[in-house]
Amino acid sequence: MTDKTTKRTMKVLLKEFKADKVKNANVIVDIFGRLESNEAGTVTSAITGIHHIFTYLFNEEDIKLPPKGSGVTQTANDKFNLWLYGRYEETYKKILSLLGHEERSVRELSLCSLVKLIQSEGRHPVKKRPNATYHFPQHRLQLLLMKLVSDKVDHRHLITLLLEYMECQDFMFYTLLVLSTIVKIQKDKEITEKFMTNLFLLLEHINIPMEDAVSLDRPKLLFEADDVERLEERPMFTIPYDKAKKALNNIWSEVLKYSLTPDLYRRSLVLIPEKVMHHLDKPLILTDFFMESYNLGGAISLLALQGVFILVHKHNLEYPDFYTKLYTLLDPTVFHAKYKARFFMLCDRFLASSYLPEYIVAAFVKRLARLSLVAPTPSLVLILKFIANLLIRYPGLKKLIHKPNVKAMESDPYDMEEPDPAKCRASESSLWEVATLQCHVLPYVSKAAGFLNKSLPSVEYNISEFVETTYDEVFERACKVTVHENVATTFHKPQGLFNYHNDQMSQSWSVV
Known part of the structure; x- marks a missing residue:
């Protein structure tokens, strides 16, 4: 039997069944038998057909379990409904088994049909539970x-x-x-x-x-x-x-x-703080899980950040070295990590507390500024906006802008190698690194670093706009920069390929 014939026959069978469901009840048995076929086309056609039949029966409320009891007499209609229910049970289990079919199309259609049957049965329950x-x-x-x-x-x-x-x-x-x-x-x-x-x-x-x-x-x-008209019903x-x-x-x-596999371990570090932790009866039972993860270093530490922070700030877990550990995580590798965006968004939250000592925030500002000298180009604007936000958030740190005696690495008292933010002497330093970026070759980077020379805005920047910047976006932005015409590229007009003014090349080479 060809697929075309099967489809046409299926349409006929469905039409006959809907014309007289009692007289043509064996159509269900016929279609059910086709679910056993070795041809994927026949099976998918049968799944569609049997699904339409039972959806139709649910909508007509013909699948009902008759009331039980010794004194209850079953009518012919009750027996028919009970027979239909039996066929529905068989059909559901059969389609369920087809989730393991070798053909992907059969598996996908089976899943869709099972959910639709659940939907139909929910709208028209076979037996309504009391008090439900x-x-x-x-x-x-x-x-x-x-x-x-x-x-x-x-x-x-x-x-x-x-x-x-x-x-x-x-x-x-x-x-x-x-x-x-x-x-x-x-x-x-x-x-x-x-x-x-x-x-x-x-x-x-x-x-x-x-x-x-x-x-x-x-x-x-x-x-x-x-339909919309029945929405309220x-x-x-x-x-x-x-x-x-x-x-x-x-x-x-x-x-x-x-x-847990390494992949599931990482996924659990993301999932638990976001969707699970606030529903747990005893969140502190996760202390060992998150603390051990936080101390592992690398990407695992980045992912454990949120869980540890929640335990510290919402459940009074004592972790006096939390910001010290966070400070050490800020190294050049973080800009190449898969979870860079997540890390910086969490850092923004962690450094938002008004109870943080100024020297702690100063250490983060200075570390970010120093990292900007080695960070990849797509991350530079993120760093600059982050630093600007911290200066807006903590006005006392504006003193880092106005220290003319610290202008370069040689005169900078800040110790990048010191792991303790309390001892790195960041408050004695300045933001000469940001001033250096004002001469960056890319205009949008130099413009972002220009906040040193003007009043800071009253509203913080939305750093989420910059955490996912890529090299492609940097290139596209650079291509859109307007270049003024008649820009001088040399002081003397060349007379030939190797004939420039005071050109050493022309003394050693010639075009033959």
Whole structure:
């Protein structure tokens, strides 16, 4: 059977079924049989057809579990609905198995169909639970996620497709609950790298708002109304914070016991402070995790910064050497690190406290200024704007601008090699490095360094605009600079290729 014939036959079968679903109920059995085909085209056609049938049945509310009880008599319609429910169960499990199909198109279509079936069942519940206002088929989602969060197969491609639904608050919340169950099931099993890779991809997209966070907009839900006119009729949903918090605590109390690959270790250092830490019952249990990471040096220290800072400032962790360690992290390698942008944005936050001693901030200003002499060109404006912001933030540091006796390295008392910012004598120095950059070959760099010669603005610069500058952007900016015509390039007009005024080249070479 060709694909064309299969598609045409499928259209006929769907038309017959919708014309008389009772008389043509065996159409479901026929299409279900095609899911066993060895031809990918036949299978995809069958998935589409069976999905349309059950979506139609849910919309017509024909899939219902009849009431149970010894005194309840089942009508013919009840028996038919029960039969349809049985076929739906078989179909869902069969499509679930096709997530492991060798053809990528089959796997992707299967995933899409499963989510759409969950959506249809949620809009038209098979059996409404008493005292429940929101009927999300969590058991269906659990079957799907247990298949995706496999300990034997890398399902990152399929999980990536699923992530678009994580924007729906109901789907995200119930995904969190299901992942909590999955982690509990895996507790006594061997944890594989594939399982952790699959799990982390989902955990990174779970962002539970705080309990007191109030949104004026209606949240995006999986069970959105089919049309705008029925928008107000959709079931209401708000994330039960207590359940979400409990699930997060359960998941991360187990995940942090697992052996993490270097990649997952780095990702966890980013994920935990941003989306997990503020929901934990006891954030201080992460102290060893972040402190050990912070002391490792290199990129790991950069990533651990935020976690350590939160523990120090929000949970009263004593770490008197935090700024000393941060100061030592400012070296030439930071400008080439993958996490440079993150590092500088965090530094901006860390140096925003009004309780910092002036000598500490002066040390950071001076270290940044000295690094500007060896930093790559795309980072120069970032450094200059950062220094300007610190001078705006701490007006007492303007004395670094007005010290005419310190004009070069030889007369500079600042000790770049001293790891303790309290002993580096930065307050006795000046910003002669920034003055040097006023002669930079690139006009936009020299212009940025010009803040030394004029009054500082009252509002700080937004350094986020400069953290990701690339060489391509530097080149494009340089190309846009207007060059004045008739710029003199030599004092004497050349008479030939090797015939310049007092030219030594022409004395040794000639054109034959």
